[in-house]
Structure formats: C-alpha cells, structure tokens
Amino acid sequence: MPLLFSVLEFGSALERWLAQDAATVQAARYAGEVGGDTPELRRFVDDELRAAGINPDRVSVDVAPSRVAWREPVRVSLSSAYPMSIPFLFSTTVPLRSSAISRGEVNR
Amino acid sequence: MVLTLVLAPLLLVALAGVLQLGALRVAAARVRAAADLATLVAVNDQDDAELATSGTLRLSADAGDVAREYFARELELSAILLDGAAVDIAAAADVAVYPSAPAYDTRSGVRYDRPTVRIAADVPVRTPVFGALVLRPVTTIHVLSVSSPR
Numbered sequence: 593m594p595l596l597f598s599v600l601e602f603g604s605a606l607e608r609w610l611a612q613d614a615a616t617v618q619a620a621r622y623a624g625e626v627g628g629d630t631p632e633l634r635r636f637v638d639d640e641l642r643a644a645g646i647n648p649d650r651v652s653v654d655v656a657p658s659r660v661a662w663r664e665p666v667r668v669s670l671s672s673a674y675p676m677s678i679p680f681l682f683s684t685t686v687p688l689r690s691s692a693i694s695r696g697e698v699n700r
Numbered sequence: 701m702v703l704t705l706v707l708a709p710l711l712l713v714a715l716a717g718v719l720q721l722g723a724l725r726v727a728a729a730r731v732r733a734a735a736d737l738a739t740l741v742a743v744n745d746q747d748d749a750e751l752a753t754s755g756t757l758r759l760s761a762d763a764g765d766v767a768r769e770y771f772a773r774e775l776e777l778s779a780i781l782l783d784g785a786a787v788d789i790a791a792a793a794d795v796a797v798y799p800s801a802p803a804y805d806t807r808s809g810v811r812y813d814r815p816t817v818r819i820a821a822d823v824p825v826r827t828p829v830f831g832a833l834v835l836r837p838v839t840t841i842h843v844l845s846v847s848s849p850r
Binding site for chain 1: 722730770777
C-alpha cells in the first residue's frame with residue numbers, strides 16, 4: 593500500500609515540478625521584455641501559476657538582477673515546497689526549484 | 701505473506717522506474733526550454749541600424765554566438781541532471797543562422813520564410829536508476845529548436 597501511494601505522490605510532485613518549470617520559463621521571457629522585476633511580472637507569474645493549479649502564495653519568486661539593462665541576462669527563480677504524505681511511511685515536504693535565464697530587451 | 705514477498709520487489713522496481721521516468725521528463729522539458737529560450741534570445745537581438753533605416757527585421761551578426769551562449773547558460777541551471785559540462789554540450793550543438801529568407805535548412809531541408817536561428821543538439825542526461833536496472837545509465841535527449849522574428 594505505501595509503495596502504491598508513493599508512485600502516486602511522487603508522480604504528482606513531478607507533475608507540479610514540470611508546471612512550475614513551465615511557468616518559470618514564461619516568467620523569464622517576460623522579465624526580459626519588461627526589464628526585470630516589475631509589478632507586471634509579479635502579476636504575470638501569479639497568473640501563470642494559478643493557471644497551472646499552483647497557489648502563488650506558496651511560491652517564492654526571485655529575479656536577479658531586479659532591474660536589467662538592454663542585452664543583459666536576467667534570471668528568474670521560483671521555489672516552493674511540495675507537501676508529500678505516504679501512508680504508514682512518512683510525511684515530508686519536497687523542495688521544488690526552477691530557474692530560467694533570458695535577456696533584457698528594454699533599451700533604457 | 702508470499703504474495704507480499706513477490707509483489708514488494710516488483711512494486712519497488714515500478715516506483716524506481718516512475719521516479720526515473722519522471723526525472724527524465726523534467727530533464728527533457730528543461731532541455732527543450734533551454735533551446736527555445738536560447739533561439740528566442742538570439743532572434744530578438746535585431747540589427748538595429750537596419751531596423752531603423754528600412755524597418756527590416758534582420759538578425760544581429762552575433763546571433764549564432766548568442767544562441768550558443770544562452771543555451772549553455774540555460775543548461776547550466778540543470779547541471780545536476782546532465783552527464784557532461786553545459787558549456788561542452790552547447791559547444792557541440794549544431795547552431796545554424798539563416799540571416800536572409802527564404803532559406804533552406806541544411807540539416808532538415810525545411811524552408812524558412814523569415815530570418816531564422818536553429819539549434820539542434822544531443823544532450824546526455826544521467827539516468828542512474830535505469831543503469832541499476834540494467835538499462836542505459838545515460839540517456840541522450842535530441843532537441844531541435846527554431847525561432848524567427850515577427
């Protein structure tokens with residue numbers, strides 16, 4: 593029984609990781625477009641996460657540098673903790689981290 | 701009792717396989733995204749002088765180098781999944797730039813109607829659980845990404 597639940601739980605965690613990765617890639621692309629960490633980017637990330645079925649309040653977002661110049665790389669990182677519970681074995685949280693890099697497109 | 705003893709190893713192998721396949725799927729998605737972002741960044745870097753004078757979208761002279769550099773940067777973020785250095789994998793990638801259209805891809809014969817940057821790469825990914833199950837410990841992901849400005 594625990595092994596069967598493990599298959600389901602780990603499968604679900606991997607699916608969530610894939611969704612978070614996809615949102616991160618889109619966010620990096622958008623961060624390049626808007627020139628870094630802006631309110632528009634934060635709203636965009638929230639929308640992308642919600643669309644993927646992830647609660648944005650439980651995901652931390654880091655954009656480095658926060659203000660990017662033209663043709664400079666900008667990195668967006670998302671991290672969250674996925675709660676996992678295997679009956680009769682253990683309960684824990686699995687850290688899920690995603691990062692992507694794009695390039696600044698705003699000529700200031 | 702006997703049923704449990706028989707089924708437990710099978711389920712353990714199934715669980716290990718699920719985890720490895722899942723990790724491989726994550727790796728494949730990341731590699732694909734790396735190539736996509738690299739070609740996108742490269743085609744977004746327009747020849748500004750040409751754009752200002754004629755309004756024509758033309759790739760920057762260093763588009764190929766930019767694509768390769770960003771492919772390496774993106775792969776570096778998933779270095780733990782790779783069986784090799786990100787820089788080496790990017791260096792071995794087939795990056796092609798077609799600055800004028802129409803053009804035909806020398807690799808696939810596909811016609812491009814706009815200036816295009818294309819990356820084709822073989823990315824080796826670690827699959828240690830497959831290796832333990834007498835399969836391949838390294839799986840190669842073939843990726844092809846094509847971007848054009850609009």
